[in-house]
Amino acid sequence: MVLAAVAALTFTASAALAKVAFPGHSKRPIRALTPPARFLETVRRDELQSGVLAPAQADPATATAQT
Amino acid sequence: MGCEVVVAGATGDELSRVRRLFEERDRVFSRFRADSELRRVNATGGPMVVSALFARALEQGLWASEITGGLVDPTLGAAIEAAGYDRDFAAVASSPEPAGPAQPARPEAVSLLGRVLLLRGGVKLDLNGVVKAAAVDDGLQLLAGPGFVSAGGDLATRGEVDVALPGGAAVRLVSGGLATSGRTKRRWLRAGYGQHHLIDPATGRPSTTPWEEVTVCGASCLVADVAAKAAFLLGDDGPSWLDERGLPGRFVAAGRRPHLNLSWRASVEPREPACT
Numbered sequence: 001m002v003l004a005a006v007a008a009l010t011f012t013a014s015a016a017l018a019k020v021a022f023p024g025h026s027k028r029p030i031r032a033l034t035p036p037a038r039f040l041e042t043v044r045r046d047e048l049q050s051g052v053l054a055p056a057q058a059d060p061a062t063a064t065a066q067t
Numbered sequence: 068m069g070c071e072v073v074v075a076g077a078t079g080d081e082l083s084r085v086r087r088l089f090e091e092r093d094r095v096f097s098r099f100r101a102d103s104e105l106r107r108v109n110a111t112g113g114p115m116v117v118s119a120l121f122a123r124a125l126e127q128g129l130w131a132s133e134i135t136g137g138l139v140d141p142t143l144g145a146a147i148e149a150a151g152y153d154r155d156f157a158a159v160a161s162s163p164e165p166a167g168p169a170q171p172a173r174p175e176a177v178s179l180l181g182r183v184l185l186l187r188g189g190v191k192l193d194l195n196g197v198v199k200a201a202a203v204d205d206g207l208q209l210l211a212g213p214g215f216v217s218a219g220g221d222l223a224t225r226g227e228v229d230v231a232l233p234g235g236a237a238v239r240l241v242s243g244g245l246a247t248s249g250r251t252k253r254r255w256l257r258a259g260y261g262q263h264h265l266i267d268p269a270t271g272r273p274s275t276t277p278w279e280e281v282t283v284c285g286a287s288c289l290v291a292d293v294a295a296k297a298a299f300l301l302g303d304d305g306p307s308w309l310d311e312r313g314l315p316g317r318f319v320a321a322g323r324r325p326h327l328n329l330s331w332r333a334s335v336e337p338r339e340p341a342c343t
Contacts, residue, residue: 048134048294048312049286051243053334058229058237065073065240066231067220067247067282 068093068199068218069156074206076214076226085206085216095120096198098144099155109144109192113178113185122182127197127289132174135297140268142177144191146170150262150273151255161256172268200246200292207288221246223288233280233319238335244288248295249280249319265299276302280319283309284334 058064074085095118097103104121117125128141149167152159176190186192203223206216213226222230223244230245231237238245250263250273267274281299285291294314298305306328309316315331327335 048290048314050312050314050330051245051284051286051291052241053245053284053315053331054227054239054241055335056229056237056239064075064230065215065217065222065224065228067217067222067233067245 068097068202070199070219072206072219073217073222074210074214075216075228076212077210081210084209088206088209089202089218091120092198092202096124096194098147098193098195105192105194108184108186111186112189113187115184116182117184119182122179122184124194124198124201125177125179125184125192127201128192128194129174129177129179131197131293132172135293137172137174137268138297138300139196139293140172140174141192141194141196142173142190143170143266143268143271144193145189146172146266146271147193147264148191149271150264150266151257152253152262152264156253159253159255163258165258166260166262166272169271171271172266196296197289197293200244200287200289203288204244215240221288221292232282232317232325234325236325238317240284243284243286244291245282245284246288246291246295247280247282248292248299249278250274251279265296267300274300274302276300276305277320278302278305278318279321281305282317282319284315284331 068089072089074082077085094100095104098105100106104118108115108117125141131139132141146169149170151162151166173188173190176187178185199218200221203216203218203221207223207225210225215222215224215228224240224242227239227241229237229239233247248265250265254261254263256262263273265274266272276299278299281295283291283295283298285294294309298309298316301308306316306318306326310329313330315334316328317331318326
């Protein structure tokens with residue numbers, strides 16, 4: 001009885017230790033390898049980004065806006 | 068703001084909100100209204116607490132200076148006054164008097180921490196390099212559906228719009244903003260020398276660029292306007308500067324056909340069909 005209890009205790013402790021020490025799996029929640037949000041924000045802010053142009057469909061004299 | 072504002076696609080309520088937005092921006096950022104926050108800031112020097120709106124605009128102005136390597140700068144208030152644009156443009160007249168002393172840009176004289184501002188050495192701010200374009204972008208956000216907002220010819224759109232260009236051509240703005248910077252509308256003489264409002268930050272004098280008008284397409288009106296000013300000031304290097312950033316640009320010089328940079332041509336010229 002005592003031997004069984006010691007064996008069970010030893011097994012439980014060993015299993016817990018193996019879970020912590022074994023390098024083959026993640027010990028913490030997995031995070032995607034993306035750049036930090038603040039870095040992305042800085043890059044976007046620092047870029048002069050283009051809009052989209054296309055050939056005009058209307059005659060220049062009838063364009064709806066003027067720059 | 069001394070310019071015509073055009074709004075398309077707005078409901079009556081939205082149009083009223085856009086009108087109030089532009090009126091508010093004029094009250095805060097006018098160089099000529101005695102009660103504007105800009106006038107108070109320039110007269111005070113600092114340190115002072117500015118409104119959240121003012122702080123945001125100054126941050127945009129400092130961003131424009133950083134992103135353009137100092138070309139578009141918010142510290143040229145004294146320079147533009149020295150050139151003669153010291154009152155509403157309708158009242159600016161040519162004069163036999165020479166322009167005032169040159170006033171180069173001094174962005175290092177500005178310290179902004181949150182809403183606390185310090186201006187050193189008598190520097191004067193002029194935020195018109197960003198305020199009008201930002202107002203256009205903000206105005207567009209007040210529209211729930213498709214439409215566009217244009218102020219002084221700088222516009223932002225939600226939905227496609229055909230835009231007449233300087234010199235008689237037109238282009239379709241599919242998304243983003245389109246802005247034109249130039250010296251054909253606001254020019255005057257001082258002692259026989261031509262002046263205009265686009266100041267070279269290095270010299271503190273109106274730029275001697277060969278361009279009359281530069282039109283740029285950006286992801287927003289603010290980006291387009293900042294890039295257009297920078298490209299104008301860069302002279303012959305303007306087209307390539309825009310191409311390095313993938314920005315379409317159209318350059319008009321007196322007596323010459325408009326010059327389209329590579330990015331503009333790639334956007335609007337018909338493509339050759341692929342070989343099959």
